[in-house]
Amino acid sequence: MLELHHVSREFGGLAALCQVKMVVPQGKVVGLIGPNGAGKTTLLNCISGLDSPTSGEIIFDGTPIHSRSPHRITALGVSRTYQNIRLFKEMTTLENVIVGQHIHGRSTLLHSMFVWPYHWREESRLKKDALALLERFNIGSVAHVHAGTLSYGDQRRLEMARALATRPRLVLLDEPTAGMNAVETHQLGEQILRMHADGITVVVVEHDMALIGQVCDEVYVLNFGEMIANGAPQAVKQDPKVIEAYLGHED
Ligand SMILES: Nc1ncnc2c1ncn2[C@@H]1O[C@H](COP(=O)(O)OP(=O)(O)OP(=O)(O)O)[C@@H](O)[C@H]1O
Numbered sequence: 001m002l003e004l005h006h007v008s009r010e011f012g013g014l015a016a017l018c019q020v021k022m023v024v025p026q027g028k029v030v031g032l033i034g035p036n037g038a039g040k041t042t043l044l045n046c047i048s049g050l051d052s053p054t055s056g057e058i059i060f061d062g063t064p065i066h067s068r069s070p071h072r073i074t075a076l077g078v079s080r081t082y083q084n085i086r087l088f089k090e091m092t093t094l095e096n097v098i099v100g101q102h103i104h105g106r107s108t109l110l111h112s113m114f115v116w117p118y119h120w121r122e123e124s125r126l127k128k129d130a131l132a133l134l135e136r137f138n139i140g141s142v143a144h145v146h147a148g149t150l151s152y153g154d155q156r157r158l159e160m161a162r163a164l165a166t167r168p169r170l171v172l173l174d175e176p177t178a179g180m181n182a183v184e185t186h187q188l189g190e191q192i193l194r195m196h197a198d199g200i201t202v203v204v205v206e207h208d209m210a211l212i213g214q215v216c217d218e219v220y221v222l223n224f225g226e227m228i229a230n231g232a233p234q235a236v237k238q239d240p241k242v243i244e245a246y247l248g249h250e251d
């Protein structure tokens, strides 16, 4: 479903990604781990179109996407969450999800002006779907609260709900459990498994190895921009190259 060939991203003299190769099969949950500064977020940025590789190719479902805009990549079926939460803090929880949905709404401005009953039906359908997504992430009770006032954990859950609002086929999660306790992290793992059960392909950047073991079919390991290992979670954890990379970065 997703293939990266020789993907490099340089910032000035720094190679944040160096000749990265990665294959994400359809329907799998693939983990991306690595020490701080390894290039994990840069990799997700390149896939989602927020950033572009200096060289190399990124292919999604047979389509090269490495020089497409974020909007067009979203339209192809890719969505994501952010390590640094990006919500519209002045909007309500519900409005944040509705904004995420608009790409799937069929009403145009013309429709809303001349065929308003259709527009109204569309709005109420989108609202119903958005509320169902909030319920799924246990944040239905705060639907009408400003997103900026939500707890940190709820903001992360809202980011996931919003990512699903575009009905993606591939979801990229950047440290979705950062700041959560062990119980919340496990619950979030169950949400990822539900996405998997729904047929969504997932790439998850994560430091929590328990979560990686809970949800991932396969793990890739980045270190200083280079992909140093990949395989089943258990095997990767025992790989001497991986252990060395983490020991060298104890902080
Ligand atoms: N816009 C940028 N300009 C210059 N350097 C950047 C930029 N973005 C990232 N970098 C550098 O690229 C390297 C990789 O950063 P990146 O954020 O991708 O790492 P990461 O693996 O996500 O780390 P963390 O675990 O801390 O989130 C780092 O050395 C970082 O300083």
Ligand SMILES: [Mg+2]
Residues within 6 Å of the ligand: 040, 041, 042, 083
């Ligand atoms: Mg990062």
